[in-house]
Amino acid sequence: MGSAGLARLHGLFAAYKPPGLKWMHLRDTVELQLLKGLNAGRRPSPEQRVRFLLSPTEGSEEKALTLVATSVPTLTNHPLVRGPAFTSLKVGVGHRLDAQASGVLVLGVGHGRSLLTDMYDAHLTKDYTVRGLLGKATDDFCEDGRLVEKTTYDHVTREKLDRILAVIQGSHQKALVMYSNVDLKTQEAYEMAMRGLIRPMNKSPMLITGIRCLHFAPPEFLLEVQCMHETQKQLRKLVHEIGLELKTTAVCSQVRRTRDGFFTLDDALLRTQWDLHSIQDAIRAAAPRVAAELEKNLSPGLDTQQLPSAGRPWDSQGPSSALGLEGCTGH
Template sequence: MRSKLAEVAYRGLNGVFAVYKPPGMAALQVKTTVQLNLLKDLNSLKQRPLKTMVKILRDTGQTDETKALTVTEVPSLADHPLAIGPRYQDIGIRWLTPLDRMASGIMVMAVEDGTRKLGMLHAAQFPSVYEIKGRLGIATDTFDDTGKVIEKATHHHVTREKIDRVVAAMMRVHQSAMTRFSGVDMQSQEAYELAVRGLLRPSLDKLPPIILRMKCLHFENPDFTIEMECVKEEGAFLRKMAHEIGLEMKSAAVATQVRRISQGPFNLEHALLKKHWKLDYISEAIQICKPLVKKKKVLPYYKMKRTLPEEVFKELKETEAKLDIMKKRTTFLESGDNAS
């Protein structure tokens, strides 16, 4: 790979790949690190020749005045990297769905022309699968073990059977919301086929996170591990779910680890470790991931926006109106406090 031309390597950087984000690293830092590594590797490869310029020279070896000038092409020093800087100074990189600083796991990214596929991937609403590790007995203001402890509670009464029942109940509530906001008549054949294939998705963008599947993988008091498949999720929501489980157990709980193990067709096998965020590995990963982003792979997830029942729209508008009133009240109170 190091013997190839930089131009050839750059043309191969068009597509989608996945990286494994370690905890404690911001998504923007991941993007910047990948970007700088690619630029460094591209500039270390063999570059194209310098541009040429036409130059008229005086031939000092000729005495005849008619032959004293000659036209020749010479390399243009204005095109030299020492004059204009490295050949490659910027490269377009975007992510599909970022992870917050505390979370770890797979992050799908696109480079150069591959960023055009992100619109299709966003519309597909790929579900993400997370492993959430929690600990019973304490509650914090950030719902994780790094926050300020605000409560302590007993946890010896919690059993695996109780957690399984609570998790099943929470999943049923979210599945009911999914069927309600999917925009599909639940008595139709289409709804049955989508449900069997696991392709029911919310038909509106402005909806809260929804859990598709949830189960307890491990429990050894006070530690537990939950596997959760969801859409439209955020890091705060995932950590809060561990807190909610603690409350349902008549105890308290915090999330000690949040890890995304898959996103749609992408899983941990496709994710590059930090030591592999380099040109050679990323170019290879783009080729491996090409079949995963073909239309025939993405379209089964994608569903056109449907018309929701009128009463659902009415409920959403009422909720938005209440939120607007609360924001206005908060702004008014804050302005009064600042004035005093």
């Protein structure tokens, strides 16, 4: 297996991160399993060398000894002498998930770590399902946070929620055009819009390209959010702000990433699949799609000059914080 197995590990794959597990622990577990698989591979037969050993002389009545040429294995490369063949392996992580969130987490092995940078530079959208709970507010916008307030929610209807979501999506779409620095009157902009390539090619606040309600059964509701440049904390705060817009309060009980760029839940390996052969198969299956998608998204023809100047705060123009547009510190 050895170096041949390592050669098939260069690339990207997705793992499913369960809630309660830190992304660092997931990465370290994957790295440990890969090293274990590489070191468990069949090693080549040890080299032989000739040694002259003392042996009794045949046919001699006296106890005479003579030197006999004998082939013996060389122990310098034996596992008990040299130790494991692979002791470290670099595994990179793409857009991270915090400990409470779950879903698709993209990892890169070997040369795949540079592809993670390409994914970051492509500013691809990600999909989440976000579950909210009406009627209370906490200090960290999470269901298990310190309770701050309890409110009634009998007046909240599906129609009211849908109207709020439409306002959010409309304001963020305007911001998306502003941060993309694209002249919508040009043919180039039209072609990019048809291909879904209009996106900010620089840092920006969280931008929501699509949001809708999948399920509404008060006090619970489930949203599907398509966004970029987000953090999971911002998504939880968005639920809180939706509650305020509905004249009540709301907390977030679940954040689950269902797509990261061109990786979906169907591509994500479960914990029982974090082994060498499953990861090799996942990398090989994803390689053609990764190459095609990165080529398409990294050369859209955008003018990538600095959009807002460095001296202007990102949230100085665009939708208000009540619509979830605040400056973010990272992807």
